[in-house]
Structures are given as structure tokens and as C-alpha cells.
Amino acid sequence: MQPDPTPEAMLSVRGLKKVYQTDGGDIEAVRNLTFDLRAGELVCLVGPSGSGKTTLLKCISGLMAPTEGEVLLDGKRVSGPPKKMAVVFQEYGRSLFPWMRVRDNVELPLKNQGVPKAERDKLVDEALEAVGLAHVPRSYPWQLSGGMQQRVAIARAIAYQPEVLLMDEPFAAVDAQTRADLEDLIRTIWKKFGVTVLFVTHDIDESVYLGERVIILSSSPTVVQEDIVIDLPVDRDQLETRSLPRFTELRHHVYEQIQLAKKGHRPAAAGSPADSTAGSAAG
Amino acid sequence: MSSNTLASGGPVPSVGRDRRPGRKLPAKQLLGLAGIVGFLATWELIPRLGLIDERFLPPASEVILALGRDFGLTAFWLSVGETMVAWFLGLIIAVALAVLLGFIIGSSDFLRRATNSTVEFLRPIPSVALIPLAVLLFGVKIESSLMLITYAAFWQVLIQVLYGVADVDMVANNTAKTYGLGRMARIRYVVFPTALPYLMTGVRLAATVALVLAITAELVIGSPGLGREIALAQSGGAISGMYALVLATGLIGVLINALMRLIEKKTLSWHSSVRSEVIV
Ligand SMILES: Nc1ncnc2c1ncn2[C@@H]1O[C@H](COP(=O)(O)OP(=O)(O)O)[C@@H](O)[C@H]1O
Ligand SMILES: [Mg+2]
Numbered sequence: 001m002q003p004d005p006t007p008e009a010m011l012s013v014r015g016l017k018k019v020y021q022t023d024g025g026d027i028e029a030v031r032n033l034t035f036d037l038r039a040g041e042l043v044c045l046v047g048p049s050g051s052g053k054t055t056l057l058k059c060i061s062g063l064m065a066p067t068e069g070e071v072l073l074d075g076k077r078v079s080g081p082p083k084k085m086a087v088v089f090q091e092y093g094r095s096l097f098p099w100m101r102v103r104d105n106v107e108l109p110l111k112n113q114g115v116p117k118a119e120r121d122k123l124v125d126e127a128l129e130a131v132g133l134a135h136v137p138r139s140y141p142w143q144l145s146g147g148m149q150q151r152v153a154i155a156r157a158i159a160y161q162p163e164v165l166l167m168d169e170p171f172a173a174v175d176a177q178t179r180a181d182l183e184d185l186i187r188t189i190w191k192k193f194g195v196t197v198l199f200v201t202h203d204i205d206e207s208v209y210l211g212e213r214v215i216i217l218s219s220s221p222t223v224v225q226e227d228i229v230i231d232l233p234v235d236r237d238q239l240e241t242r243s244l245p246r247f248t249e250l251r252h253h254v255y256e257q258i259q260l261a262k263k264g265h266r267p268a269a270a271g272s273p274a275d276s277t278a279g280s281a282a283g
Numbered sequence: 284m285s286s287n288t289l290a291s292g293g294p295v296p297s298v299g300r301d302r303r304p305g306r307k308l309p310a311k312q313l314l315g316l317a318g319i320v321g322f323l324a325t326w327e328l329i330p331r332l333g334l335i336d337e338r339f340l341p342p343a344s345e346v347i348l349a350l351g352r353d354f355g356l357t358a359f360w361l362s363v364g365e366t367m368v369a370w371f372l373g374l375i376i377a378v379a380l381a382v383l384l385g386f387i388i389g390s391s392d393f394l395r396r397a398t399n400s401t402v403e404f405l406r407p408i409p410s411v412a413l414i415p416l417a418v419l420l421f422g423v424k425i426e427s428s429l430m431l432i433t434y435a436a437f438w439q440v441l442i443q444v445l446y447g448v449a450d451v452d453m454v455a456n457n458t459a460k461t462y463g464l465g466r467m468a469r470i471r472y473v474v475f476p477t478a479l480p481y482l483m484t485g486v487r488l489a490a491t492v493a494l495v496l497a498i499t500a501e502l503v504i505g506s507p508g509l510g511r512e513i514a515l516a517q518s519g520g521a522i523s524g525m526y527a528l529v530l531a532t533g534l535i536g537v538l539i540n541a542l543m544r545l546i547e548k549k550t551l552s553w554h555s556s557v558r559s560e561v562i563v
Contacts, residue, residue: 097455
């Protein structure tokens with residue numbers, strides 16, 4: 001049934017289903033998701049709250065086994081946290097370790113891997129520099145603002161040199177101005193480090209502004225509603241890009257699809273979004 | 284310390300400068316001092332006015348003089364040493380056992396549930412109820428004291444460690460997992476630091492309990508130490524000397540508590556119960 005992953009796929013989600021077994025009965029968080037990310041792509045995944053985005057990321061990152069289906073990273077099935085993957089969580093305050101200084105937080109995964117000290121220092125410096133936090137390595141995370149804390153978490157992810165970077169609504173809890181800066185930071189990092197990014201958000205504007213492609217999830221029971229290519233210029237600017245007529249069109253389109261999904265409209269071929277990708281890419 | 288540089292680097296409210304709370308003795312400490320002076324004065328007056336016979340309650344000045352004399356005696360310091368050795372060894376054994384067991388039990392749901400009722404049953408047994416058993420096993424030796432001290436202190440620490448281990452944040456733990464930290468690495472870098480504030484509380488409580496049990500064991504069993512000296516002074520009719528020794532145990536208790544708070548402060552500078560204000 002499942003279409004084969006495209007040969008050049010870096011990350012491949014095949015017929016993924018997740019049912020939580022609880023005392024109150026089974027909860028189907030994700031019904032059937034299939035999509036691919038090519039190496040070096042920046043893809044946004046947008047869906048309403050409760051549509052199973054976090055559940056999906058937990059399955060992709062190997063924290064949780066899917067009920068059905070599988071996740072392939074570079075062709076290999078994910079069965080535990082893969083070495084080539086880093087995750088940035090929404091709850092930066094809980095994801096950073098309050099008992100470690102900023103620098104130690106960023107360094108810990110490398111230290112744990114046995115990366116030699118000199119190389120570790122270089123990677124940490126580079127990562128802190130890239131997120132604009134070279135000046136606070138000796139602070140504790142809780143001494144920093146929310147936006148800065150999320151930068152630390154991003155620095156930790158880049159220092160780890162992942163091939164795939166997963167981000168779960170990373171900017172949902174920061175103020176609008178900081179959020180705009182962080183969005184631009186993600187694009188910059190994506191270009192600089194050539195990493196494959198899967199960026200999860202519930203914010204339609206954000207998904208269109210950030211992504212090269214947007215995967216729209218339906219509301220629960222969750223399937224891929226649509227998978228569209230964002231044909232905006234590669235160099236994006238908060239003011240210019242957002243005022244482009246094409247930006248508005250795309251945003252409308254995503255919005256409409258989510259509204260349709262809420263009304264219960266399902267794509268004709270749920271689980272095989274390849275057609276719609278091709279269709280939108282042409283348009 | 285650089286952790287404070289940021290916090291203290293912020294603007295200082297100008298109102299605060301004029302009051303300079305650090306210069307004069309703060310009102311709280313003054314009140315505390317007045318309380319002690321008042322207490323000693325009352326103590327001095329009660330026997331002097333004949334409200335209580337001096338044979339049962341010598342005036343404060345006499346007891347303090349006796350304590351001063353004790354400070355000059357090698358025998359006194361030997362007793363203090365014996366008590367402190369029992370206290371320290373008992374505490375160390377209890378903490379080591381409790382940390383080891385706490386981390387093992389705490390990191391397994393199965394063990395936690397399996398041991399829960401046993402812990403709840405054994406914990407409330409007062410350590411002093413074990414005195415006959417201790418004497419039976421070890422006689423009038425330090426081992427008797429150690430057994431009682433360890434038993435009492437162990438539960439204080441174990442309970443705290445169990446709470447601490449259970450308090451590990453899921454997001455922190457998941458983060459560690461996604462960055463490839465294995466079980467041991469997660470215990471070291473995530474579980475242990477999370478449990479540390481709880482552990483420190485447990486150790487502080489255990490330190491106090493251990494002192495109580497050390498003195499009790501010496502007093503009741505007669506193993507060497509301050510407790511035995513108190514009993515000897517009483518039976519020898521050296522009432523001021525007895526009070527002086529009681530005062531000495533009190534002072535040790537205060538010192539232990541202060542020491543524990545200091546260690547807590549040093550190790551937990553990052554923790555919210557200790558750390559300085561967050562700047563945003
Ligand atoms: N551990 C869990 N146990 C049971 N149900 C869960 C659990 N985690 C999430 N869910 C349920 O699964 C659905 C999807 O949740 P989630 O993946 O967090 O969605 P999102 O991240 O898109 O908001 C929700 O209905 C939620 O209540
Ligand atoms: Mg979520």
C-alpha cells in the first residue's frame with residue numbers, strides 16, 4: 001500500500017499510526033501519516049493543537065514506538081534516538097538543564113559522545129556564535145530571557161552536528177518580536193549548516209514564512225491534508241516577504257485547507273500526498 | 284561568582300541604597316539576640332529568686348562557667364570526639380545506603396511499587412525501640428550507637444531521594460535521550476542533579492536526627508560519648524556539669540545545622556530555593 005520512499009529521502013515517514021493506550025481507553029493521536037524529506041530540505045508541518053504533532057515528532061526521534069508504520073532515517077529504520085538527529089522542544093525551560101551553565105548545556109551531548117576537548121570547544125563556540133550568544137557562556141539558562149534560552153537550545157542542537165533537526169513549536173512561548181528574530185535565525189542556520197529541518201508549528205504564517213514546503217495536517221484523526229511547495233524567494237525578509245502577494249495567497253491556501261480539515265473534509269488519497277506535492281510544485 | 288554577576292549587574296533601585304539593610308544589624312537578628320539574652324536572664328533569676336531549687340536548676344552563669352571549664356578539659360573533648368565520630372560514621376553509612384537504594388528503587392516503577400508498603404511499615408519504627416536489639420548484638424560499643432543512628436538517618440534520606448528521583452522532568456529526560464545519553468549518563472547528568480536538592484534536605488534532617496540518636500544511645504546504652512558523660516554527671520551529683528554538657532550538645536546541634544545549610548547553599552547555587560532572582 002505505502003509508496004516507496006523517494007530514493008534521495010533523508011527522512012521518511014511511512015504509514016505512521018499512533019494509538020495511546022490509557023486507562024480511559026485508546027486515544028488515536030495519529031491515524032496515518034506518510035511523507036518524505038529530502039536531504040537539506042526545510043519543511044514546516046502545520047496542524048491545529050491536539051492534531052498529534054508532538055506525538056509524530058516523538059515517533060520520528062525514536063522516543064516512542066509507533067503503533068503501526070515506520071520511520072526511516074537515511075534508509076534505516078528508527079528504533080531508538082538516532083545519532084544523526086537533534087530535537088528542539090517547545091518547553092526550553094525544561095529542556096535545558098538548570099544546574100548547568102549555558103556552555104555546559106551545549107557541550108554535554110558532545111562530551112557524552114567522547115568528542116575530544118579541543119574539537120568540542122570549537123563546535124560549542126561556533127554554535128553559540130551562530131545563535132548570537134557568544135557573550136553569555138557562563139550564565140545559567142534561567143538567568144536568560146525566554147528567547148535567549150531557546151537560542152541556547154538551538155545552539156546545543158547545532159553543536160551536535162545533526163543531519164536532521166526536529167523542532168516542536170519552538171517559538172510558541174516567546175513574544176512576537178523575538179519570534180521574528182528566531183525565525184530568521186532558523187533560515188540562516190539552515191542555509192549555513194545545510195541541515196534537514198522539520199519545523200512543527202500551529203502558526204500558519206510562520207509555516208509559510210519559514211518553509212520551503214509545508215505539510216498540512218488534518219485535525220484528529222490525523223492524516224496529511226496537503227503537502228505544498230512554498231515558492232517564495234530563498235532570501236526571506238520579515239517585512240518584504242510577508243507583503244508579497246504570493247505569501248498572502250499561500251497563507252490563504254493553507255488556512256483554507258485547515259478549515260476544510262476541521263469540517264471533516266479528507267484528501268481523496270489520504271496517506272499518499274505525492275500527487276499534491278507535484279501539483280503544487282507546478283503551480 | 285559569575286552566576287551572580289548578571290543578577291547584580293542590573294539597575295539598583297535608588298531607594299534601597301539609603302536604607303542600607305546590610306550595615307546595621309538587621310532587626311531580625313537583633314530580635315534573636317534579645318531573645319537569647321532574655322532567656323538567659325530568666326534562667327539566671329529563677330534559681331536566684333528561689334522559684335526552683337538551685338540543686339535542680341543552677342543559675343545560667345554557673346552552668347556557663349562549668350561549660351567554660353569543660354572547654355579546657357581533654358576528657359570533655361574526647362567525649363565530644365566520640366560522639367561526633369559515631370554521628371559522622373552513622374550518617375555516612377546511612378546516606379551511602381539510602382542514596383544507593385534510593386536510586387535503584389527510584390529508577391524502576393516495579394521496585395518502587397514492590398517496596399512501597401515495606402518502606403511505609405519500617406519507616407515509622409522509632410529507632411530507640413531497637414536499643415535492646417542493639418545491645419544484644421553489639422553490647423556497649425560504638426556499633427550499638429551506629430546501628431541506631433544509621434537506622435534513623437537512613438529513612439530520612441531514602442524518602443527524600445525517592446521523591447527526588449521521581450521528580451525528574453520528562454522533557455529534560457527526553458532531551459537527554461535524543462542526544463544519545465544512555466541510562467548511566469542520564470542518572471549522572473539528569474537524575475542526580477534533580478534529586479540533589481532533595482538529597483541535601485534529607486541529609487540535613489538526617490544529621491539532626493543522627494545527633495539525637497547518638498546522644499540517646501550513649502545515655503541509655505552507655506556507649507562512650509557526651510551522652511554517657513551526662514548520665515555520669517547526673518549520678519555523680521554534678522548538676523551544673525550536667526547542664527553544661529546538655530548545653531554543649533545543643534551547641535553541636537546548632538553547628539551541625541549551620542554547616543549543613545552552608546553545604547546546601549554551596550552545592551545548590553543554581554537551584555530555585557537558593558538562587559538569586561531571575562532577570563528577563
Ligand atoms: N502520553 C499520552 N497519553 C495519552 N494521550 C496522549 C498522550 N500524549 C498525547 N496524547 C493525546 O494525543 C493527541 C495528540 O497530542 P499531541 O501529539 O500533543 O498534539 P499536538 O502536539 O499537535 O498538540 C491529543 O489528543 C492528546 O490528548
Ligand atoms: Mg505539541
